[in-house]
Amino acid sequence: MRKTKEEAEKTYNALLDSAAALFILKGVTNTTLNDIAKNAGLTRGAVYWHFPNKDWVVMALWDRGALHVHQDMVTKLKELQREPKLEKFVKQMHNMFGLVNEDPSFTQAIKITMNCVEITEESSELQDYLNQNKNNLYGAIKTAITSLHAAGELTQSYTADLITNSLWVLLIGLVNIELDIHRPNEFTATRDTELFDLWLKGFIA
Known part of the structure; x- marks a missing residue:
């Protein structure tokens, strides 16, 4: 359970790091959840596991x-x-x-x-x-x-x-x-x- 929690937190932060970099580079409007996942080397499902939409990503940042x-x-x-x-x-x-x-x-x-x-x-x-x-x-x-x-x-x-x-x-x-x-x-x-x-x-x- 602890390992799963640590992995989830690592994935969460990796997605936020990816989103931040893309938002600065391309802008929020031009960045999709799929872009965020791909840039982080993760699946689209990983994004939706943590964030139901892009607004939640911004709030999390x-x-x-x-x-x-x-x-x-x-x-x-x-x-x-x-x-x-x-x-x-x-x-x-x-x-x-x-x-x-x-x-x-x-x-x-x-x-x-x-x-x-x-x-x-x-x-x-x-x-x-x-x-x-x-x-x-x-x-x-x-x-x-x-x-x-x-x-x-x-x-x-x-x-x-x-x-x-x-x-x-x-x-x-x-x-x-x-x-x-x-x-x-x-x-x-x-x-x-x-x-x-x-x-x-x-x-x-």
Whole structure:
């Protein structure tokens, strides 16, 4: 039983490694489950044993490469509600930029999930899953900024909502630049951090 479980886990990870490589190379839309199996040297049946469809593969890649980091970010940002200190918020944001640029699994998961969902009026299970994670992060950032704003750490010239939204726009912009294959390595953790610091100067009390 143990050997079977270990073999299943090995197959599972081999399929995810294959999918990640193909998604980056060809795109999610142009990659089939059969492509994933063939690239991994496995049968199509092996894919369906673990994943009923391609959306599940994408969700599994997020879970493996990014979920633990994402949850840690959310937890630490929400902790600022109890002790709203600007230096703690800045440290957490700097850590986030470092992970995006320095953790290959996390970066890979973001690249794939940010480019895999077609925008339609009818949401899919994958859309709902990724939106839930995105909303969790947005909510944590909003909690942190609202707490900092109430504690007088951020300027009262703007509302906490406006400050939150402006940071969110910056973050989405930085992620999209990271994903631009025509501008590889243009942004680094240091440059991303500098842009965040520049943003912050406009809102420090």
